Amino acid sequence: MVAPDRKVWSGEAKQLSARTVEGEIGILPGHSPMLAVLGNGEVHIDPIDGKRSTITIDGGFISVDKDQVRLVAERVDATALTA
Known part of the structure; x- marks a missing residue:
């Protein structure tokens, strides 16, 4: 998951x-x-190891191909995780 200004989350x-x-x-x-096309709201990620991450976004795009998900958010809540 990336935003215009940073990488927010990466992993399995x-x-x-x-x-x-x-x-x-x-x-x-x-x-x-x-x-x-993503709407405004929360993205929930359940990593293989660890607890659920919830990140609030304002729009963007998501693609899935060959077991890889790419999410590009237009804006991410400032308190969101940083990879």
Whole structure:
């Protein structure tokens, strides 16, 4: 996950969920390739090791291809994690 000014999160996850402009989406390993426009809201990341991270974003894009998720947020809450 990146924002215009920084890398916010990177790693392996069991699940990621986010709000797209068409509704909520959940992504698990093996998810079909996709590209979507993100809406405002929270992104939840369940890493392989560790506890859930919740990051508030204002729009962006998400893509899934070959078990890799790339999320580019237009704006990320200033208190969000830094990778």
